[in-house]
Structures are given as structure tokens and as C-alpha cells.
Amino acid sequence: METASLSNMIVLAFALDPLDIVVLATYFAVVVLAGIWSMRRVRNAEDYFIGGRRFGKFFMAFTNFGATVSSDGPILVADQTFRSGFSGIWINLFWIILTPYTWMRALWFRRLRYVTDADFFEDRYESRTLATMFSVFAAVYFSVLISVGLTAMGDSIVGILSLHDSFQGVDSHSLFLLVLCVTVTLTLVYGVCGGLTAAIITDFIQSLFMIFLSVVLIPLAYVQCSGMAGIRQSIPDHLWDMFGSAQASAYTWYSVIALVFLALAGLSATPGNMLVNAAKDERSAQIGVVVGLFVKRFCTLAWAIVGLLAIVLLHQSEVAKNQVYGVMTMRILAPLGLGLIGLVIAGLLGALMSTADTMMVAAGATVTQNIYKPFLAPARSDRHYVRVGRVVSAIVILLAACIALNMRDVLEQFKLTLSLQLVFGPVVWLGMFWRRANAKAAMATVVLSAIVLFVVPKLVCYTSLATDPRYLVETRKAQVTYRSQVATPYDVQRGLASRVGETFSFTEEGPSVPVYFTALQIDEKGRASGAGFLRIGIVLFSMMGVPVGQFSVAALNTLDVVFSIVFPFVVMYAVSRMTRPQSKQQLNRFFARMLTPVTSKSQTEDREKLAHNIERFDEMRSRHLFPNSDWVIEKPDKFTGYGLLIVCGIAALFIGLVWFITVIGRG
Template structure:
């Protein structure tokens, strides 16, 4: 299938618009804070779309549509498993803003020790590089599926990378967030297929006439159990704040209230759209039963239903869904390199110097990610490793906020125990597979390493002391001082 000239024109218009936004915002970036946190001036609207952009990727649409195509409505739980964490975000994202930090590693430096800050920076850099690579790979696969091979995956990866690097390095988080707004609207348009499906099938009544009633069941015995959902929800909540991009998200808000409302609106927007994606999957099953690969369901629908022009818009939306997440990840990684790895080694330079370092680091991170993207075989397997790595330091992160007695030594031990237990389960699973024994599912792996890590955190905290009790006191004093009160912490803003 050749792309219609109208589709190519729409796609080109989108790419040019992104470049123009980047150039227009370039003048606003004068300091590190401008580059990495948009000057901490974002209100509810920008935070909504920034949250939505960071949290929503094109391959999630394809995955939900594909899972619902394969398993019926119960496939929605592949995204809804995060639903139960959502109310906690209302309370927890504010913690990041209250900390007045610029990078995820800053928290570790303030609450624990410089060593843990360095570990956090390295771990965060790994996460960022791996996640960008995974997203680029997924985006190329989706674009290939939607255009029926018209756009080669090997070409999509470098083009998208060059584009988002250019406008983000030029315009910093300002440009990234304004493009998030545009890209968020485009991502919402991915659900545009629904009216076309209902027109073909005769609405929901038509779907019920075509599909077996079991396709509308809400549960999936054996595959998506309540235990699986509960453990993955806890695991994601444990690890969510070790991801460096969450600080970029919450830290850029102008005040705590805007962070709460913006983050929650962006998150709930994604939850509502997930419902639409699930019905796309049911529609795909009704219209095209018997597809060999269920992940092709979305691409086939696009090619089948949309007129010229809208196919191009859909490809633009897929690029948008990926790039909006990549740009935030890139900036988060660059801030870790600049502030937590480079600045401690080469201190006391002008802010302009570090701004330049941040820009160079951005380019370098994406260059490594592009190379990695070509080497990735399985997107889902890659993501599982990222989820696990996020949780390694997550228990200590929460311990540091909730339990004043949590010590740096306990954070080290807990991180090490969690990592060793995860690697241990990987080794065991390999052995079990070879000897026909019970292979631990991912949820059981998570439950095991989280339980051991938590036990290690508590026991070590009870047995050790704080090296710098004054720093811990100061941290809690800050956490009990709202941004709206003038305080000794204003200089950290």
C-alpha cells in the first residue's frame, strides 16, 4: 500500500510544526532550570499534557488493541493494572515538588548520601537509555504495521530521534511540553477509529451480534489474575519515583496544587482513552477475525477504515506518542549526567557551561539509545527488566520518605538484596526450564524480591545509625514546609 500524497503532506506538516516549535522556544532557555524543568513555571494545562505525553506511548495503544483482539475485553487489564496506583499519585507526586529537587538523584544526596546519589544517577541513566531505545523500536514497529511496510522501521528510528533531539535541545522542556500538548491531542486522535468501526458493525448491538459473549467478559482466568494485577501494581508504585522523568514531570509545576491537578488530569485522561482502545480491539476482532499476529490488529484497522489524509495523521500520532515520552526521558537523563555525575567532578563553573554539557549529554544519550534500538529483539522482555530495575531502589526511596529511621546503609543493603533476588530468580528460572521444574512467573519474581528487599530495609535500619542526623532533620523539615510558605528552602527553588 503506497501512502497517498495527502498522507505524506499531513505527515510533513506535522514534522515541520515540531521543528518550528523547537526554534520558537530556543530563546527561552538560558539556564539549567529552563532546560531541565522549564523554569518551574508550568500550570495545570501544560502539566496535564506533559503527564499524558510522558505516560502514553503509541505501542500501548497497539498492545491494548491487540490484547483485546486476542482475549476480549479482559485485555484491557494490560493497561488497567496501573489504575489502582492512580489515587496514590494524588498524594505522592506532590512529594517530588515539595523536595524542590532538579533530578531524581538529588533526593538521594539530600536524604541519604552522595554515593547513593551517584548510584541513582547511573541507574537512572540506564533506565532512560533503555526506555528510549524500547520506545523507538516500538514506534518503528507500529509505523511499519500501520503503513503496511511503506515506511521502513530502520528509517523511522533515526528520523524521529534527530527530530525530537533538535527541538528539545533547542527549546528545552518548554519546547518539549508545548509539543506534548500538540502530541497529546494527536494521541487522542488514535481513538478516531471508533466511530468508523461502529458505523461498519452497527454499534455495540452489532458487536454483540458478531462476537461471542465470552469476549465481553472482564476477567481472564489463568493469565491476568488478581494476584498478578496486585503485585504489578505494587511493583510499579514502588519503582515509579526512581524513574528520573517523574522529577522532570512533577518538578516543572509552578506550585503543588498545579502538580496535583495536572498530573491527575493527565493520568486519568490516559485511563479514559484506554477504554476506547479496548473497544477498538473488539471492533478489530469483529471486522477482521483470524489475523495471524494480534498486534497487527490496529494497523490493519487504520489501513482498512481511514480515508487519505487521516492515515497520515495517524502515522503522525504514532510518532507523536513516542517522541513526547522520549524527549522527557532524554532531558531527565541529561540532567542526571550534568548535575549528578559531571558537576561533582568539575564544580564551580558558570551555569552556561553546565547548560552546554546538558545539551551535549542529551545528544549522546539518544545516540546510544538509537544504537541500542537496533539491537533490541523483544520490546516486552526489555520493559520487564526496566520495571524490575526501577524497583531495586524504590523500597529505599519510599523508606526515606515515610520512615525517618531509614538509613543510608539500609538503602544500600535493600537495593543490593532486591537486585540479587531478582537476578537469582532469573538464574533459577533458567535452571527450572532446563529441568522441567516450576518456572516463577514475573509476578512471583516481583513478590519475592520486594518482600526480601523490604525485610532487608527494615532490619538494617534498626541495626544502623544515620551518619548525618542533621541532614535527615533538615530533609523532614523541608517536607513539612509547603512551597507557599517563605522559608530557608526558597533558594533551592
């Protein structure tokens, strides 16, 4: 492979089909113009960071769809279903179980009325130190989160371009660098200039591209597979399982539940929660967020179907990691022309940028409002803070590009984002509903969780323990036997049968991973050592006599997740019990926010209503589910209660639809 210079790569890009170039050029022009137009509407910091709190249900739906659907979605789901069967859909579909939380989250965080997530720590815990620590965490978190999409999008577009005649012989790293440069430049231009307003407007445009990206391959690939008969003939029944086997799959029912609780434990502290404050009222926030996420669920199903169709059309040995979508695109769409390749590339770019723009603006807001403004420049104009926010946003997207360039592992980057949230998750969860939660407990939780879950596990990799043979063992490779199978072309391809239709049996061997470390590395002398992170929870369970070495991969990961979730919550609860809560006046002020609805009336009226409720907070106890306790949980009104039931019903129906598809697939 030859290494091409960036200038040569740009010249090569113009060798794409003319229609593809026209589509991409039009897309780029619209995105840049949206940023310039939005820049002229920014009058103050609130306009830039949260769009002036003026968006209704329609735009909130599209911005939440765009912000939560990054390019790692289609790439990761298609890749996992291609390699693991239909159960691979759970790498993304597990979020459907959290839909009820999403309905309530929009209500809670819109009522808090903050500009940034870090404002929560300063208001609830009266701690600027906690707010500062969270601001630093948010900048790092956003960089890692954006890098997941950058890596996935880059790998997939590289898969498309590498199959194009113009890019034959060009090494993948150079292609990846070109895609990265174009994406970062575009995102900087419109996101940094226009702030959240530009992000929301372009998210609407890019959401349309993403919906197109999700469905365009399915009908064409379905025809190439010779319809349902060809699909059933080519895909073995066990690959249609909704959950994988406990012995050989990473997607068992209990590992999916563990993934749900891992996400739930940290979601309250996910940087970007306060973006719901761009909505003009709480109902716009709730409906917009949930509608956007249900659209995403249908896209997730479409991505999984693409992965399954790829089993019929592609050989696993021919497809590199994370390039299933790209290879399918070239195989299905390239012969048609019509600018479809350009549309798919635009869709992948849009999927990434619709997340990156929102995240980097949120990071800029958090760092500017909670570090720069209070500590470095407390009395400057709004225009000055907007400029600083733009600089911080630019730094975050550039840091994300560096992470993507060096890490290049979508699945591990995704898992890291879920784990990072656990440091602050319990602090936010208990702080929102429990009056005893206090600043000392919050600080202890953040510090101890960071040390126990991240710092110590990383440092151990540089000690003698990392080379101790007792801690270098791997999980047993469990075996699952499938008897009396009717051979499909997929089975013949893998050498399991000599011809299609032959009856055979085969044994599938499950994966094996290190028990005590997240990875093992081998040096030039062939010596193994622990790498990544030490699994502290697994070590503790082992010391208690639990036979962790006999566990399957799914069971081991589930056990590890249990410790990671329980530890920070136990610390937060125990220390809160042993220390004094915040002052009654401060607690009343905070919980009055949580109990005061946000309507579409003027902000002046809203402030007056909030001030009135703060003064008469004790009169609001009748609205608590537990009025005589320290738990402040509001009785849901009819809109929230019925809405929650409807949301749960739709989520259940969707899971039923997924199950029904597996039944159809088996025939």
C-alpha cells in the first residue's frame, strides 16, 4: 500500500462519480450556510449554548434523534449482527428498555432550568469544586464520545472508498486521515460558529440523511438475496436467536440486563442532559426526546437487518472490522450510480456531525460557564463568553479526533463512555431525590469511584501483579452443540457441510477473554502481562471464593458490571448517612425547581412562579409520594402518568416486533 499525501488524497476524492460529488458538495454547502445563518442570530451566551430556550416538539425530536444517533450506530450494529447473528442488535437496542427513564429525564432536567450540567453541582451541593471537577470530566467524556463516532464513521467510509477504483492501492490510514480532516473541518465551521441553534437546525437536515442511510440498503439487498426464501436458506436458525446462548455469546438475556443497569446508573450524570433546556417548555422536551428516540429504535432495527443480509451476500473473511456497512454500500449501490454513494457518505458524515456538534457546544458551555467565567474572567460581556465557548468547542472536537486516530476501537470506546458515567451517576441520582445527599458524600463518591474503578485498575497494569501467572488466566471456551442442522450456503462457506441441504451437527466454541484484566499483551519474548484495566470487582469476588475462572464471557462481564454499579452507590448512601445534609434553605430552593412545572409562558413569569414556590415549599409536601420522609419524589400528574404508560406500551410493542422478525426469519 502506498501512503498518499493529504493534497493527493483530496485530488483523488474528485475522481468519485460526478453525481456523488454534486450530492456531497450540496450537503457541505447547506451545512456551512446553516452555521453562518445561525451565527448572526446569536445575541448572548444563552442563545449560543442552549438556543434561547425556544424550540418546540418538532425540532426537539429531530435534535434528540440526531444527537443520539452517531455514525457508530449503524456501523456497530451491522457489524455485531453480521458476526454474532440477530442477538448482536442488543449492542444498541438495550436503550429501548430505558425509554421510560428517558420520558422522565426530560421532565426532571427541564425543570432544573440550568444552562450546563455542572450547574447542578453548584446549586444542589453548593460546591464550586464539584462543578469544576464535573466540567473537566465533561470535556473528557465528550471527547471520548465524539471519538466513537469519528472512528466508526471513518472506518466505514474507508471501507467504501477503498473499494472504489480511484482509491485502489491507497493505504487505509491515509484514507481515514482524509475523512477525519473533512469531518472535523465541517463540524468546526457550522458548530463553532452557530452554537446550539446551528446544531439543532442541521440536526434536522442530517436526521433525514440518517433515516435514508438506515433504510436504503434493505430493499435492494433483499432482492439480491432472492427474497425471504433465499434468506432462510442462507441464514441458520441459531443466528436468528433474539438472545445468544449463555455459553457462546456475549449477548445473553442477563448480560443485556446488566448493560441496561450500567447505562441507567450513569445516565443521570451524562454530560449533555441539560440540552433539554433548549425546549420552550417541559412537554416539548418530553415529547420531543421520546419521539426522537423511538425513530432511532426503528433505525436500529434497520441496521441489524442490513447486518443479517450481509451474512447472505458477504464472506466473513472478506470484511474487516466495522466495515460491513461500507462494503454493503459499495456492493449494492455502486452499480446503480445516481449519486447514491454520495448520499450514503453524506449520511455517515451527518450521523457523526449531528452528535459531535451538540456535544462540543455542550462541552464549551460547561467549561466556559463553570471554569472560565467564575475563576478566570467573572465580569466579562456575553459576547466574550461566546467567543471562549467557541474556542473550547474547537478544542474538544480536535481532542476527539486525536483519540479516534490513536484508539481505533469502536466497541471499546463505546464501553468506556458507559463506565465513565459511574463516577458522577450516584451523586446526581441521589441528589435529585434524597434530601440527605450532601457535598461531603458527593466528593467522597467521586474521588473513591475514580480511584477504585479507574486509577488503581490502570496502575496495577504497571506492577508485578500484571505478570503474576495467577492473574493471567482466561475464561474457559464453552462449547454449544447444534444437532440435526440443515446446511445453508453460510454453513458450506464455513466448511461445516459439503453441500446445501445436507444434515449435519456442529459444535460452536465461545470466545475466551482474560478473567482479571480487560486485555492481555504479549511482549517480543512471548511473555504475557495484564493490560487495559484490572477488574477490581472480579478480584474481590475471587477472594470471596466465587469460581470466576469457570464463568462464561457474558457471566464474567455481568459480574464485573454489578460491582462497578454497586460500589459508588454504597459509598454515596453510606457517607450521606454519616454526615449532615445541606442547609434546609438551600434544599428547599433546589427541590422547588424540581416541583415547579415549566410552561411556554415568559421567562419572567416562570421566575416569579419559582420564587413563590421556594418561599412556600412546605406547602408543596402534599405533592410528594413520601411526604414524611427525606425522599422528594413528586406524584405524577395525568399527562406524565399516562404518558409513561403509553411510552412503556410502545417500547413493549417494539420488542414484540423484534421477536416477531426472528420468528419470520426462522420460517
